């Protein structure tokens with residue numbers, strides 16, 4: 001017997017963690033995305049939920065639901081990355097600091113546990129006075145992705161420049177860039 005006509009399919013559910021060393025802006029990134037979803041969906045509060053060792057945000061899109069995850073600590077990232085099947089990840093890098101040993105470590109770990117696709121969020125872009133510096137870090141990150149057998153050379157592999165410190169959540173331009181970045185991430189990972 002086939003599916004009855006008109007029966008709705010369950011929404012596709014994709015879990016996408018934010019990875020990267022301490023202080024690069026993972027929590028700020030999730031909170032800014034939560035503020036965007038709150039406004040988009042007309043909610044009273046951002047729909048962030050604390051779960052064991054992590055905070056999660058469910059984002060409903062035309063492609064299904066994406067659950068973005070911010071781990072409570074590097075130890076939680078290490079433990080949970082190995083124990084859950086993730087369909088994709090966002091590597092978070094501060095444009096002010098560039099690639100750090102912890103960045104390489106997170107990417108290597110993502111590859112080791114078999115996460116199929118990785119995008120990169122370059123945070124702190126509001127503080128990067130020199131656009132050439134951002135271009136250099138972007139190039140370096142694309143090379144690093146390719147070195148770990150992620151498709152860094154592909155133009156549609158998102159390496160996006162965002163700014164996510166609290167006061168920026170009222171800033172239309174940065175919020176639009178954030179929404180565009182996550183749209184590209186969701187298209188890339190789905």
Ligand SMILES: Nc1nc2c(ncn2[C@@H]2O[C@H](COP(=O)(O)OP(=O)(O)OP(=O)(O)O)[C@@H](O)[C@H]2O)c(=O)[nH]1
Nearest residue numbers: 021022023024025026027028123124125163164165
């Ligand atoms: N100017 C600016 N500051 C930022 C940005 N993103 C994060 N920050 C600041 O950087 C600091 C660290 O940000 P967090 O979001 O806590 O970084 P994290 O990666 O969650 O850090 P851990 O939880 O310690 O791993 C905070 O003071 C943020 O306000 C950004 O895009 N621009």
Ligand SMILES: [Mg+2]
Nearest residue numbers: 026027028072
């Ligand atoms: Mg944090």
